Amino acid sequence: MTIQIKLFAVAMQKAGTSELEVDCPLPATLADLEQAILTTCPTLADILPHCRFAVDDQFATAQTVITTDSTIAIIPPVSGGAL
């Protein structure tokens, strides 16, 4: 199954695109998806462990199940800012 993943900021810069297409059997967990992303786009390897995933506009957890209807995005760490 082909899944579209939205990319932003440094993830977009490293992948060279704002939307990545990966092949992954569904339903899938985030761990499955992460593996599929790294196979398609190894340049994300150094940042992916620092990123979170969003599924349907909410932060996903290890228990989140990805189906054909899911909207998926990689969320790099937010700007932060020292207090």
Next chain:
Amino acid sequence: MIEITNNVIDSQAVLEAVQDTRAGAVVLFLGTTRSITGDRGTDSLDYECYESMATRQLESLESAARERWDVISIQITHRLGHLLPGEASVAIAVSSAHRVNAFECGQWLIDTLKEDVPIWKKENWSDGTHEWVHPGIEG
């Protein structure tokens, strides 16, 4: 209320959005573009956003804050796009009957926004280099 905009932030309008005759305190926070970070100069910042999720996250921040503090009104306005030093990227205003709630709530909102709302900034350094700012990731 929540607003994500490409326009210059009108801080007076943000204040007016929360003013209420029941309020004894109005707190306004502005996050402004700093021209110096450590020993590096900044020419400008570019803000990018995952808008559908950012809107949803900001709305849930507002409801969480209202559950936690007795406040009258909250306005959060975030600007996107290209900002020059001195310009505001974010404005948060909170009104409450007594000041402690407005201060605490406003501080919590900006601290949490900077962790959980998918809006990112790119530093355009004075030396001509560009860098996305992500805590924990080397540029």
